[in-house]
Amino acid sequence: MRVLMLLLQKELKQISRDPSIFRILFIMPMVQLLILPLAADYEIKNINLGVVDHDHSEYSRKLTNKLISSGYFKLKDYNTSFKSALHSVELDKTDLIVEIPSQFERKLVTENESTLFVAVNAINGIKAGLGSAYIQSIISDYNQEIRLQWLGHPSFNPQPTIEISSSDWYNPHMNYKVFMVPGILVMLVTMIGSSFAANNIVREKEMGTIEQINVSPIKKFQFILGKLIPFWLLAMVVLTIGMFIARIVYNIIPLGSYFTIYLFASIYLLAILGLGLLLSTYAQTQQQSMLVSFFITMIFNLLSGLYTPIESMPVWAQIITKFNPVSYFIEVMRMVMLKGSGIHDIRYHILALLGFTTLFNTWAILNYRKRSG
Amino acid sequence: MEKEPVITVRNLSKQFGLFTAVDNISFDVNKGEIFGFLGANGAGKTTAMRMLCGLSLPSSGTARVAGYDVYRENEWIKRKIGYMSQRFSLYEDLTIRENIRFYAGIYGLSDIQIREKTRMLVEKLHLEGKEKTLVRELPLGWKQKIAFSIAIVHDPAIVFLDEPTAGVDPITRREFWSLIYEASARGITIFVTTHYMDEAEYCNRVSIMVDGRIEALDTPAALMKIHQAGSMDEVFLQLARKAVRAGD
Structure with a gap:
């Protein structure tokens, strides 16, 4: 416990001294949420x-x-x-x-x-x-x-026609921002979760400080938790900033509760951070970890249903989306924000995410070796 | 104190694929000794040291460090040793005080002990007023002295130093060696690699590795006598010239 506290203290101090982290923390959500929803519009005019x-x-x-x-x-x-x-x-x-x-x-x-x-x-x-x-x-x-x-006689129509009148539920004005903003928030949190923690560990590899950790009695899970918790907090802060922007700028107030969103987000982040940590155990340089996490998040985002509906993907791609944590979070975000779904409605999503969390983190801890072969 | 081995190595080898980095080495290091571990670049010194520290798994042979087996009890060894790697390993973006606190803390020192250790260390290295300086801002020689002091902050049985004075000016090297002597006087066994032959002469005993094997092991005086050399430099050159493996 004491070792973990020391690791957390050290990590938080290092994060607080890194000016780039704070820039990314505030500027990234601002830019993404202020520009993207306005530009990424599905309605085609002109x-x-x-x-x-x-x-x-x-x-x-x-x-x-x-x-x-x-x-x-x-x-x-x-x-x-x-x-x-x-x-x-x-x-x-x-x-x-x-x-x-x-x-x-x-x-x-x-x-x-x-x-x-x-x-x-x-x-x-x-x-x-x-x-x-x-x-x-x-x-x-x-x-x-x-x-x-x-x-001339509207009462008499020789050709019977069926008129379709539609009413759009959950997003009555077909406002794409309402649809896009929750999704972009997910993307943002995913990027921070998957690459920040991974890069941080690989940086310790590059600097050689990880060797000093490996030669000490620190346990593997302590080290991994020491990395997981600070970045989990960081991503939650970004999520909060994003929610704030969504509310102030786009007037998007979730129909469901913030509690449901944060509950799901907290599990989701454990899964994504676990994935990042897993990558970091394989990567030797920050370049490698950046490129691989970039590649994976790109595929995750494209196959998440953010840009193109999952229902219109071919069956094999739909199956892939089942193994994509991002697609679960985007669906949940939209369900909670637009439909007002509660915890009961997203129980299967939660279960799936718990599965991912266990898988990625266990794999990461197993693959992190204090001693090389 | 005489002849009480704290490191026992028998037929230890390490292969990376077809390459034999460490080839069947055997030696003992006694308690309280300053043991110089010499060899040209690529001779296998770092690999051997990493195996003893529990950072690398040996391919064959046996080794016990501080009474523990390197295969099965490597995590126990870690409680008993200090290690200063070739690469600088303090956190550059933490202050001197924070580095001391972190490294002392992970070895289980209490807050009171940490405070006391910090005070002593600051006093010894004349760092008064610098405690809150980021390590990044210090000159290399200072960093190395601090790194060494932190490597032994938990009073380990043995400290492993991998080229601790590489790139450091002669005055600082001298100061560094007086820190080593001090630690040795406190009963800490010193296992040190170096490329400076004057430093080799400060050691109680030295071994010289050539192509993964230990070619010579004795006191500096005895080695000079056997090889009819005037200095350790000459001894080293005579032995290291036999190497076929290219240095890195």
Whole structure:
């Protein structure tokens, strides 16, 4: 106990004397939380639209107007041939082409149906997917409109349609910041947890001070705890600063309790710190430990559901996310913050994290050797 | 006190893959002795020392340090020894006082003992008023003297010093050796490696390692006599020239 206290004292003194730690502690959450949520927005506006109108009729102009007035599209190109419209796609001037055939209005009036051709530049998959979805809904809207016009009797609709009206639960205004901020907080805490402690141990290896520890009667678990606890505290401080920014700047107040978040965060950090410590037992230089922890956190973050929903990943990737502690924390953060979930709702997440904690820390203690082979 | 061995080494070897760093060495170190462990760079001195300190597992042979077996009781050995590695090993971002407190504390000294030790150490090294200086800000010679004093702060049975005076000026080296003599007078056995042959002459007995083997072991005077040399320098050169292994 006394040895542990000495180790903690030493560590905290060293941390308090390292100016870079304090810079990272305050500046990193500020920058990440103030810039990223505003920039990382899934909603796509300003899709550049090219229109090829062979019809030049009232109806075709009406359709074009409707597309532009939706706010999602910007008319960038108005062409008479598909070939030249395609050329502007190649030049990256437009993202999406709508081709209106020459007999559009007449066919629509006489044959009661007509066709349109939509071509999407799918280099940016998200943009393409959303763009074509928007355009489809606008066109079906347009279709409804003109049919109603023809009919004059809104009570009688010869073509029964099912109208979908949606209401967005838990995030009623589809505010992406509310969705992103909890996730970014997780990323932040993960980065601090996985690399700070690891680097610290490897630094002792580089300086040679670890040898002095290894030649002393300090026990392995004392040494590991001596590293784990200070960085656990540090990450909790960063989490708190982040929560504070989320509240003040974005007015994000968790629907659930702060207690649930902190409880989960404290277990989560033990797991992530354990992973960092494990890396440090393998790495010989700070460079190695930095690169490896960078690599791992990158994969963890990309496969965490922060940027792309886990549900839309292929099955094998979904299985990988089950072994990714970050994905659990992001889910829990969103559940607690947006849905107001309690401890009972996240019990399986807690169990999984306890598993990770045990695995990583046991492995780290076993692999940390005071004596080389 | 005579001939009471505190280190007993028999046929100790260490292989790294195909490379034999330490090749079948045997020797005893007696209690209270200043034992010089000489050899060219790469001769295997540090490896041998690390095995005795419990930092490295021997490949074969036996060794007992302070009455404990290096294979099974290495954690017990650690309570009985002090170690000063080739690389400077105090915490540069802690003050002198904090370093003393930390290292004394992990060997189980009480707060009262630590306070007393700190006072004595500061007085002996003339560090009055410097207790709160970060170690980083001290000149190398001071650091080495402090590192040595901290390595023996818990009054170990044996202290292992790995080239403690490398890169230190002659005056500080002399002061350093007077600290060693003082520790030896207190009954601490000194196991020291060095490249300075004048320092070798300060030792009670020296061994000279060549290519992982101990080629000579005796008092400096006896070694000079056997090799018909005027100084330890000449003895060392005669023996070390036989080395086939390249130094690092």
